[in-house]
């Protein structure tokens with residue numbers, strides 16, 4: 001049962017290049033209306049009502065209700081909810097995939113098949129329940145050969161999932177969760193490294209099915225933009241977006257990972273890109289969003305409509321300000337790309353030469369990034385040996401010979417060190433062909449590893465003293481067993497066209513985004529893990545913070561335990577973000593760990609480990625302190 005908004009409000013798609021009216025996808029025209037609610041019996045209308053007043057008495061209950069609480073919606077209420085959805089199969093009772101490996105549902109053949117495919121990210125992205133960072137689900141149902149969960153339980157997985165087919169489904173789910181005190185989460189692909197797309201006892205709204213995509217060859221925006229643009233559904237992934245752009249001879253600013261949900265958490269958190277040293281962050285290129293607000297309303301957020309929300313959605317983080325159903329972004333003329341890759345190994349050249357050779361590359365971070373180049377590289381420890389792998393040095397709009405000359409001074413240094421250097425240099429005629437060839441399919445996150453990251457300002461690399469100190473901190477991490485997975489990139493405001501948005505200001509002065517990880521033994525106890533994580537967050541990562549005071553960390557690739565995260569993720573933009581959040585979502589309907597306005601609540605886990613495997617409750621200590 002659903003309703004269409006009056007056709008007068010719809011932009012005919014044939015008018016797209018001239019019209020400034022709201023262009024909605026078909027699935028965005030199917031909406032919940034006040035008129036429809038009026039046709040329902042009062043008791044049912046209350047379940048789905050829009051207004052904030054309908055929210056549960058927030059002082060009455062300390063926690064969001066769980067399925068075992070007396071206050072969880074009745075089976076009858078869930079059935080009513082299911083009937084209101086655009087189709088009955090849109091409501092899914094969550095079942096962990098690896099339930100075929102345990103207890104009553106055990107099926108050895110199915111479990112074996114699943115285990116074989118487990119690390120393939122598609123296995124989880126295309127599943128309603130799973131996420132790609134299983135430690136934050138609580139590891140309560142993994143294939144036993146990967147991690148023995150003992151029993152299969154839902155753990156930090158949601159209880160129900162709405163496989164959303166249209167805006168109506170999102171609005172109903174959001175209103176139903178809000179009005180009934182049920183925790184709400186939003187999952188797109190499940191890539192979030194901190195587990196922010198899952199939650200125990202939650203109703204999960206799954207946006208993966210919003211796959212429409214539309215190209216505008218001459219989009220006209222009241223803010224002054226005229227040019228190519230792409231409007232893409234929130235479920236669109238990088239491999240789909242890049243292909244669509246390529247089909248029209250343009251490029252868009254998106255990430256390196258093939259399956260990342262570009263128009264969900266990625267762009268809402270900022271979004272760094274192989275084109276980032278040329279064009280800035282992905283969020284810098286957004287023309288507008290269509291979004292369901294925490295009150296349940298479906299609105300446009302762009303430079304003239306809901307401008308505060310528009311500002312906040314561009315960098316303020318996913319799952320906080322609203323549920324986005326589509327995003328319109330600028331597109332640019334395609335360009336040739338040259339990519340270079342090489343690997344150095346300390347086992348071949350010895351440690352001293354190895355570190356000198358890595359240092360020689362780092363000495364050029366500023367000049368490479370200012371030449372528009374993006375480098376994705378890793379420095380991996382392997383016992384007493386190390387490898388440095390460039391995968392790749394990605395030079396937009398450069399020929400192979402231009403790249404060879406940019407690398408000339410580095411190459412000369414290696415020759416002087418007597419280190420053999422023979423990079424593989426490939427010229428591609430388009431961005432798409434380069435991206436396809438150079439970035440492999442990502443795998444599932446490991447079950448015994450956590451990560452953290454830091455943005456390193458250009459000033460760190462501007463003097464020899466700075467380079468010495470900074471390089472020592474990076475090298476120190478690797479020498480103590482922590483891999484460095486990093487991006488030499490400079491998404492400056494000038495490169496981005498000076499946008500005013502909520503992207504972490506630390507990005508604008510950085511030339512390096514470096515990630516590192518902490519692992520523990522598979523058999524480690526909760527206490528062991530807590531100790532390992534403490535040593536990581538307050539030790540290993542502190543050393544990076546010490547050399548980058550006042551900088552920050554990228555919220556989409558950060559430590560779940562990031563200290564002082566408000567400053568770290570948003571710097572001086574936090575105060576404005578918080579005031580927008582308080583206005584948009586006074587009942588904290590949308591809550592994610594370390595998201596804007598998340599301070600009053602936390603997930604209470606039984607083992608004390610950071611995860612989504614516990615009830616979301618008001619943080620008594622924080623509430624008392626404020």
Ligand SMILES: Cc1cc2nc3c(=O)[nH]c(=O)nc-3n(C[C@H](O)[C@H](O)[C@H](O)COP(=O)(O)OP(=O)(O)OC[C@H]3O[C@@H](n4cnc5c(N)ncnc54)[C@H](O)[C@@H]3O)c2cc1C
Pocket residue numbers: 132185186187188189190191192193196197207234254255256257258259260261262263264265266267268269270271272273317318319320322323324325442443556557592
């Ligand atoms: C293999 C891999 C490669 C990556 N590469 C890059 C990269 O090149 N550049 C980069 O910047 N980042 C990269 N990332 C990080 C990536 O940006 C984040 O994981 C991001 O959160 C993914 O968004 P998602 O929607 O796909 O994931 P999800 O986990 O589904 O969602 C992430 C967060 O956004 C929220 N959210 C999702 N959809 C919506 C929506 N429609 N409306 C509102 N909130 C929503 C969720 O609630 C959650 O809080 C990578 C991650 C991985 C695992």
Ligand SMILES: *[C@@H]1O[C@H](CO)[C@@H](O)[C@H](O)[C@H]1NC(C)=O
Pocket residue numbers: 020021022023221222223287288300301302303304305
């Ligand atoms: C913003 O959205 C509104 C409503 O959809 C639309 O009328 C307006 O033209 C849009 N503004 C811009 C700058 O795109």
Ligand SMILES: *[C@@H]1O[C@H](CO)[C@@H](O)[C@H](O)[C@H]1NC(C)=O
Pocket residue numbers: 057058059060
């Ligand atoms: C909310 O709940 C508290 C505690 O149960 C109660 O004192 C208060 O009157 C309630 N407020 C409303 C508006 O119902």
Ligand SMILES: *[C@@H]1O[C@H](CO)[C@@H](O)[C@H](O)[C@H]1NC(C)=O
Pocket residue numbers: 109110113
């Ligand atoms: C296991 O996978 C194979 C290959 O995809 C398939 O043929 C087989 O039917 C699967 N078995 C089960 C029990 O799902």
Ligand SMILES: *[C@@H]1O[C@H](CO)[C@@H](O)[C@H](O)[C@H]1NC(C)=O
Pocket residue numbers: 113114116117120122123
């Ligand atoms: C693994 O997944 C792929 C699809 O991603 C599927 O084609 C294949 O059959 C699966 N293999 C097994 C053994 O289940």
Ligand SMILES: *[C@@H]1O[C@H](CO)[C@@H](O)[C@H](O)[C@H]1NC(C)=O
Pocket residue numbers: 149150151
């Ligand atoms: C499985 O769960 C049951 C019921 O909660 C519990 O009694 C049992 O000890 C669990 N088994 C394992 C191996 O964890």
Ligand SMILES: *[C@@H]1O[C@H](CO)[C@@H](O)[C@H](O)[C@H]1NC(C)=O
Pocket residue numbers: 278335397
């Ligand atoms: C790419 O190079 C061409 C030729 O040098 C230049 O005209 C164009 O502006 C460049 N494009 C970008 C995005 O820098």
Ligand SMILES: *[C@@H]1O[C@H](CO)[C@@H](O)[C@H](O)[C@H]1NC(C)=O
Pocket residue numbers: 464465468
């Ligand atoms: C940087 O480190 C090198 C090697 O340790 C040293 O020779 C040099 O003096 C240092 N430079 C500065 C400015 O500290």
Ligand SMILES: *[C@@H]1O[C@H](CO)[C@@H](O)[C@H](O)[C@H]1NC(C)=O
Pocket residue numbers: 521523524525528
């Ligand atoms: C856990 O910590 C204890 C006490 O420090 C230690 O003895 C034990 O080896 C650790 N176990 C693992 C698996 O790390």
Ligand SMILES: *[C@@H]1O[C@H](CO)[C@@H](O)[C@H](O)[C@H]1NC(C)=O
Pocket residue numbers: 533534535537538561
């Ligand atoms: C780091 O130290 C601070 C201050 O002592 C403490 O509050 C915090 O919990 C520690 N972080 C971790 C991950 O242990």
